[in-house]
Amino acid sequence: RKEVEQDPGPFNVPEGATVAFNCTYSNSASQSFFWYRQDCRKEPKLLMSVYSSGNEDGRFTAQLNRASQYISLLIRDSKLSDSATYLCVVNLYGGSQGNLIFGKGTKLSVKP
Amino acid sequence: DGGITQSPKYLFRKEGQNVTLSCEQNLNHDAMYWYRQDPGQGLRLIYYSQIVNDFQKGDIAEGYSVSREKKESFPLTVTSAQKNPTAFYLCASTGGQGTGELFFGEGSRLTVL
Numbered sequence: 001r002k003e004v005e006q007d008p009g010p011f012n013v014p015e016g017a018t019v020a021f022n023c024t025y026s027n028s029a030s031q032s033f034f035w036y037r038q039d040c041r042k043e044p045k046l047l048m049s050v051y052s053s054g055n056e057d058g059r060f061t062a063q064l065n066r067a068s069q070y071i072s073l074l075i076r077d078s079k080l081s082d083s084a085t086y087l088c089v090v091n092l093y094g095g096s097q098g099n100l101i102f103g104k105g106t107k108l109s110v111k112p
Numbered sequence: 113d114g115g116i117t118q119s120p121k122y123l124f125r126k127e128g129q130n131v132t133l134s135c136e137q138n139l140n141h142d143a144m145y146w147y148r149q150d151p152g153q154g155l156r157l158i159y160y161s162q163i164v165n166d167f168q169k170g171d172i173a174e175g176y177s178v179s180r181e182k183k184e185s186f187p188l189t190v191t192s193a194q195k196n197p198t199a200f201y202l203c204a205s206t207g208g209q210g211t212g213e214l215f216f217g218e219g220s221r222l223t224v225l
Contacts, residue, residue, distance in 0.1 A: 008152070036214075043202055043216035044155070087154065096143065096162060098170065100214070102154035 002026065004090050006103035014111055017078045021106045023088030024070045032091035033064060033071045037084045038105065044087055047073075078110045114139045118203050118217035125190075125197075125224050133188045133220045135203035142207065144186035145214070148172060149200045158201075161186055190222060198224045 006023045013019050025033075033050035048055065050062040050071050061074040071090075075082055088103035116137040125131045137144065143162045147155040157170030161180040175194025180186055186205075190197045200221050204214040 004154070034213075041200075041221075043219050044214075045216070046213045049213075096160075098145070098157065098160045098162075098168060100157070102147075102156075104152065104154040 003092055004088055004101045004103040006086075006088050006106045008104060008106060010107040010109050012109045012111060013078055015078055015080060017110075018074065018076050019078060019108065020072055020074045021086055021088075021108075022070050022072050023090075023103055023106075024068075025088075025090045025092065025101075026069070027090075027092045028066070028069055029094070030069075030090050030092050031094055033062075034089040035062060035071075035073050036087040036089055036102075038087055039084050047086070075108075078108075080110050080112065083108055083110045116203055116205055116215055116217035118201075118220050120220060121218065123220060123222045125222065127224055128192045130189055130191050131197075131222065133190070133201055133203075133222070135186045135188065135217060136184055137186075137203075137205045137215075137217075138184060139205055139207065139215060140183070141205035141215070142183070143205060144180070145204045145206075146170075146176070146178065146186070146188045147202045147204065149202060149219075155202060158188065197222055 003026045035047040036044040037047045038044040054063040059076045063072045085105040085107045087105045093099045119134045145160040146158040159178040161167035177189045203217040
């Protein structure tokens with residue numbers, strides 16, 4: 001299994017749709033998980049951390065499934081401005097951010 | 113405003129030349145990082161530094177060098193030994209013990225002609 005794997009997409013959805021991305025990781029002992037958003041030709045920015053109990057921030061919900069070793073990001077009521085690439089990031093081996101592994105990203109395109 | 117500044121934003125270089133990318137932060141962060149991103153790829157770690165005068169190799173350090181003489185600054189040199197240097201380079205920093213949110217600069221896009 002690749003260390004951190006995401007479906008590259010693109011996911012093309014209409015405005016108002018609900019869309020979900022999954023990300024699998026290879027090390028069952030991984031402790032920290034994040035979703036970053038990256039706009040075209042820009043730097044990544046933290047969207048949300050992923051907590052064991054799941055967490056929600058407005059239209060965005062992140063969940064962790066340790067048994068199956070994946071995290072998910074759910075976006076409800078998609079907006080045009082949600083169009084971006086979503087990067088799954090996992091601290092695979094613990095310790096400092098030097099152990100962060102980035103997925104290749106899932107591209108989302110929200111259409112009118 | 114606090115943040116990370118990378119320069120130059122765009123850089124063109126001839127084969128065989130070394131080039132240094134600047135990264136400066138005024139966030140008072142201890143840890144700083146250099147990543148490389150190729151089209152359609154995730155970020156790959158080149159070097160990172162958790163404290164002044166100390167740094168560690170990441171996954172793809174060959175052909176690169178760094179220094180960390182000041183807390184605010186973490187320049188990256190792309191040497192002529194780097195076989196495929198054309199890429200988007202991102203500098204980041206984080207506070208605490210290096211376990212918090214990564215703050216990125218706007219990136220430097222290097223093209224080797």
